[in-house]
Every structure is written in structure tokens, then in C-alpha cells.
């Protein structure tokens with residue numbers, strides 16, 4: 001049995017349940033109705049057979065040999081047995097040993113061949129146009145020379161029997177129909193009741209304001225539906241966390257941008273009040289620096305936006321960490337030269353990892369930028385790519401001043417900078433690196449610089 005409406009969608013739960021529950025009930029009741037019809041027919045036939053057998057015996061007993069012939073006297077009682085409302089027709093016939101009719105109605109025919117049994121034989125027969133149920137009994141009639149066998153046949157039309165079957169069966173039918181209706185009703189009520197919590201839940205979901213994430217009460221639905229509510233709640237919790245991250249990010253971004261903007265406003269004011277061109281030019285140069293910092297901040301924010309976007313898409317590809325590292329180093333080389341930082345790359349072997357090429361580039365660039373920006377004149381920055389225990393590892397270390405030990409714990413958080421950090425940084429670089437690493441099941445951490453002095457970050461990502 002296929003529930004209706006299984007085509008587009010899954011159809012109505014109510015209708016499906018109704019079909020699954022009610023269908024078998026109807027089938028079982030139909031079968032039991034058929035059984036009770038058969039049993040009613042058996043019972044009525046049994047009663048009828050008893051009656052025709054009794055009258056056949058009565059007629060047989062009243063058959064005597066008198067005046068040289070077999071004489072049949074039909075006692076009225078023999079046929080009165082059938083007094084019924086259905087006006088059945090009764091016929092009888094008495095045959096001699098050769099099957100010749102001695103008395104009764106011509107038209108009742110002995111079965112041919114006659115069953116060998118000496119007992120009563122019941123058989124269906126026809127009398128004129130009507131179907132009958134008949135019985136044939138044997139009897140020995142005493143004659144002067146001994147005995148002669150005769151056969152008495154009595155038949156009755158089936159009206160009374162059919163009436164009886166009908167009335168026996170009708171009662172069963174009515175009882176069972178009442179059962180079917182009661183079952184349908186209780187199934188319908190049951191389904192309606194059981195669906196109510198689900199509909200309430202639907203109402204609650206519909207009514208929930210967009211900014212509310214309180215979980216739905218799983219105790220208000222049946223155990224089977226609880227996992228669904230749980231999943232819904234879990235999803236809402238993730239959504240709430242995501243929105244919270246976004247909001248805090250927006251807040252801190254606005255906060256971060258306010259400071260350089262305020263500085264620039266002051267600088268512009270100074271430039272306007274400048275007494276001579278040299279002073280104005282000096283202030284303009286400061287404004288230029290602030291603008292550089294601002295545009296750096298903006299591009300870092302865009303990168304973070306891209307990280308969030310990619311996090312949603314998470315398209316992972318095969319990227320060569322060594323190649324990306326060499327590429328970034330060659331791009332940054334002129335800046336490193338300007339800053340007086342010596343850049344060295346140790347990444348000969350290809351090192352294929354699973355990540356996004358754009359984001360990996362971004363992470364590496366942030367680490368190299370930091371070395372150039374923070375290590376200081378005369379320092380050496382080394383980029384080393386190695387493979388360790390299923391991970392591709394890039395270590396960016398420099399021989400600069402490093403950071404105060406107290407700062408180390410918070411450098412990977414957004415907008416966090418070292419206490420002695422110089423230049424127009426945003427404090428987002430290492431946070432971006434950490435988020436990208438985490439996104440691709442990798443890790444970014446501060447490690448001890450090889451020479452004991454300076455700064456080193458280790459970025460590891462799974463090899464493919």
C-alpha cells in the first residue's frame with residue numbers, strides 16, 4: 001500500500017496515517033464479515049437439513065405394504081414442520097427399489113448415480129424453476145415375502161434459509177460497521193490530537209521575531225519530534241552566535257575607524273591653519289600616513305569579510321604552500337628592502353595542502369607583512385616550509401625585537417596589537433591568519449624563534 005500523495009512531496013500526514021491505520025482495519029473487518037457470512041450460511045443450512053430429514057423420516061415410517069402394494073400416507077405433521085413466514089415450497093417423492101415414483105410430486109429426481117451410502121444424503125436439486133435443498137433417506141418396508149427397499153426424498157426451497165442467513169449476517173454486519181465507524185472516528189481524533197503539538201510548534205516558529213533565538217521547548221512535543229526541535233534549537237544557537245560575531249565585529253570596526261578619522265580631522269584642521277607651505281606639507285604627509293593606515297584597515301576588513309563568505313562556501317582546493325610562500329616573498333621583497341629587513345625563503349619541495357588559494361595567500365601575506373612591519377631595520381626574516389606529521393608547515397620567523405611576553409596570549413584576537421607596536425596597523429592581521437587556519441582544519445600559533453630572540457609564527461595546514 002502506497003500512501004496517497006507520495007508523488008510531489010509526501011502528501012498529508014493526516015491522510016497518510018489515516019490510510020495506513022484505517023486501510024488494514026477495513027481489510028480485517030471485511031475478511032471477518034466474509035467469515036461470518038460463511039458461518040451464518042452453514043448454520044442456517046444445518047437447521048434446514050434437520051427439518052427436511054425429520055419429515056423424510058416421518059414419511060418413510062408411515063410407508064406400509066398394504067393390499068399388495070407399497071402405500072404412502074403423508075402425515076400432516078411431516079409437512080407442518082416447515083411452517084414459516086417465507087412460504088417455502090416443499091415437495092416430496094417416494095421411489096421403489098427401481099427408482100420408480102410410488103407417491104409424491106413428479107419432478108423431484110433422485111440423484112444419478114445414487115450415492116452408495118445407506119444413510120441420509122443431502123443434495124442441492126431443482127424443482128420446477130426453484131432451487132431446493134433435498135434429502136434422500138432409505139427405508140425397508142416389510143412385505144409378505146420379506147422386505148423391499150424404498151427411498152424417500154424431501155426438498156425445500158431456500159427462501160427461509162436465505163432469510164435466516166440474512167438476518168444472522170445483518171446483525172454481524174451492523175456490529176462490524178459500528179466498529180469500523182468507531183475505529184475511524186478514534187483514529188481521526190487521535191491523529192488530530194497528536195498533530196496539535198506540531199501545529200503549535202509551527203505557530204511558535206512563525207511568531208518568533210527575527211532577532212529572538214530562545215530555544216523552543218522540546219518537552220512540548222512527542223519524543224519522536226524532539227530531535228527535530230533540538231536540531232532547530234541548535235541551528236538557532238549557531239545563527240545567534242554568528243550574528244553576535246557579526247555585530248561585535250561591526251561594533252569594533254566602527255570603533256577602530258573612529259580613531260584614525262578623528263586624527264585625520266585634527267590633521268586637516270592643522271593643515272588649514274598652517275602658517276606656511278612647509279608646515280602644511282608636513283601635516284599633509286601625516287595625513288597621507290593616516291590614509292595609508294585607513295586603507296590598510298579597510299582592505300583587512302574586506303579580507304575578513306571574504307573569510308566569512310568562504311567559511312559559508314568552504315571550497316577547498318589543492319594548493320602548494322611552498323609556491324604560495326615564494327610568490328608572496330617575491331611580492332614583498334621591495335617593501336622588505338625599504339624597511340631594511342633581509343628576507344630569506346627555504347621552500348624547495350612542493351607541499352600540497354587542502355585550502356583556498358586566495359585565503360592561503362592572504363594568510364601568508366599577513367605573516368610576511370608583519371615581519372617587514374615589526375621586525376625593524378637590520379633584522380632577518382626567514383620563511384621555512386616543511387612537512388610534519390601529515391601537515392604542511394610554514395614558519396615565519398625574524399630576528400627583530402619580538403613582543404612583550406604579556407602580549408603574546410591576545411595577539412591572535414581581532415584588533416589586538418602589541419603594546420609597543422608601531423605604524424598604522426589594524427590589529428587584524430594575525431586574527432585573519434588564525435581564522436583562515438582554523439577554517440581549513442589547521443592551526444596558527446606563536447613559537448619560540450630559532451635564534452631565541454625575535455618573533456616566530458607557525459602556520460600548519462593538512463597535507464593532501
Ligand SMILES: Nc1ncnc2c1ncn2[C@@H]1O[C@H](COP(=O)(O)OP(=O)(O)O)[C@@H](O)[C@H]1O
Pocket residue numbers: 366370371372373374375398400401402403411416417418419420421424425426427428429430431454455
Ligand atoms: N614579526 C613580528 N615582530 C614583532 N611583533 C609582531 C610581529 N608580528 C606581529 N607582531 C605583534 O602582533 C600584533 C598583532 O599583529 P597583527 O594582528 O598583524 O596586527 P598589526 O600588524 O596590524 O598590528 C602586532 O601589533 C605586533 O605587536
Ligand SMILES: [Mg+2]
Pocket residue numbers: 366369370425427428429430
Ligand atoms: Mg599585521
